[in-house]
Amino acid sequence: MKLYNIKDPTEQVSFEQAVQQGLGRGQGLFFPESLPVFDNIDELLSLNLVERSALILSKVLGEELSHETLQAILGSAFNFAAPVVSVSDKISALELFHGPTLAFKDFGGRFMAQCLATFADGSKTTILTATSGDTGAAVAHAFYGMENIEVVVLYPKGKISPLQEKLFCTLGGNIKTIAIESDFDACQAMVKQAFDDQELKQAIGLNSANSINISRLLAQVCYYFEAFAQLPAAQRAQTVVSVPSGNFGNLTAGLIAKAMGLPVKRFIAATNANDTVPRYLRDGQWDPKPTQATLSNAMDVSQPNNWPRIEELFKVKAWGLSELASGRMDDQQTAKAVQNLASQGYICEPHGAIAYQQLSEKLADDEYGLFICTAHPAKFKESVDEILKTDIALPDALAQRADLELLSKTLPADYALLRQMLLESK
Secondary structure, three states, X not given: OEEEEOOOOOOEEEHXXXXXXXXXXXXXXXXXXXXXXXXXXXXXXXXXXXXXXXXXXXXXXXXXXXXHHHHHHHHHHOOOOOOEEEOOOOEEEEEOOOOOOOEOHHHHHHHHHHHHHHHOOOOOEEEEEEOOOHXXXXXXXXXXXXXXXXXXXXXXOOOXXXXXXXXXXXXXXXXXXXXXXXXXXXXXXXXXXXXXXXXXXXXXXXXXXXXXXXXXXXXXXXXXXXXXXXXXXXXXXOEEEEEEOOOOHHXXXXXXXXXXXXXXXXEEEEEOOOOHHHHHHHHXXXXXXXXXXXXXXXXXXXXXXXXXXXXXXXXXXXXOHHHOEEXXXXXXXXXHHHHHHHHOOOXXXXXXXXXXXXXXXXXXXXXXXXXXXXXOHHHHHHHHHHHXXXXXXXXXXXXXXXXXXXXXXXXXXXXXXXXXXXHHOO
């Protein structure tokens, strides 16, 4: 498999190089030179999750990883379900929160960890990643205890839910967590700056586990196929998928699945008040505003990192951006959406609720709707309890860590201080 740097197409790398390198020159994202198109979709969807995913990714990766190796990797990474749950006659939820850290990031984080372990040559690797909530936990747990790998997670201090923070900031060992006194975009900017620092990259063996890493993205493609495998065949071609969107990796993966032949009728990019993309799709102006803190904190991103991949895919496939629906919701509307779902007997957290509400408002009479539930509602217990006047029980994964002491350090959004810390811990 060959991948090219979107910013500098002369830089071409293998999948192994892309996984180990993370970003290309000039902070460019890697993108596949070609994507397979499956014409036997019904046959593909008849397979189980691991078998189907191994077949899909073996077609993407070519000879870099054998089908048998991929099956072993995926069998270890995807060892939990991704059920489609009916909410109403016309709308279902794809629940991606049944993994160890109760969020969709478990798919990508665990697949990437297994890939890096497969490619390992014994040298030290430092995984530097930024999180707006769920990536940090998924990556930390996926790499926890792995030899020769140190994970450093940056997150915006006070801007993720307390239980999200407890899930990954209480591990210790090879997991280091740093609370940055700013927003997610500042954390992400510091990660990008580190990748432009060649001396630092060489000194600590730098890599990233954000969705900028192509392995994370390819893993996410697989659960869109899994969702459609659970839908009646007659509904598939009329299915509209609504994706809660912050850094836009989740939507990118869905669009790649569509490019491979998955019969998604159309997608909806559902955002909170950080609505750079909906405004861009409406008026053609890329105009990021200062990031706002919202109830759906994992989507508090005003400069989505994966958007260049979406534009590249639309260019390659000759699709028009006008085909991509979008919408934004403020916190009041989000709370109302959580209540709307609860009234139908479905308890959801703010991110999934935004996707649901946008879907319900934009769904045509002859269409079927699927919205993506990215996290267990208990990860946002404080806000969900307040909105619904309830008391959500904590799953074991959260209950076991809820009372543990946070091990994070705090830093201002100062790259020089971060660089010094990374070099001191090498």
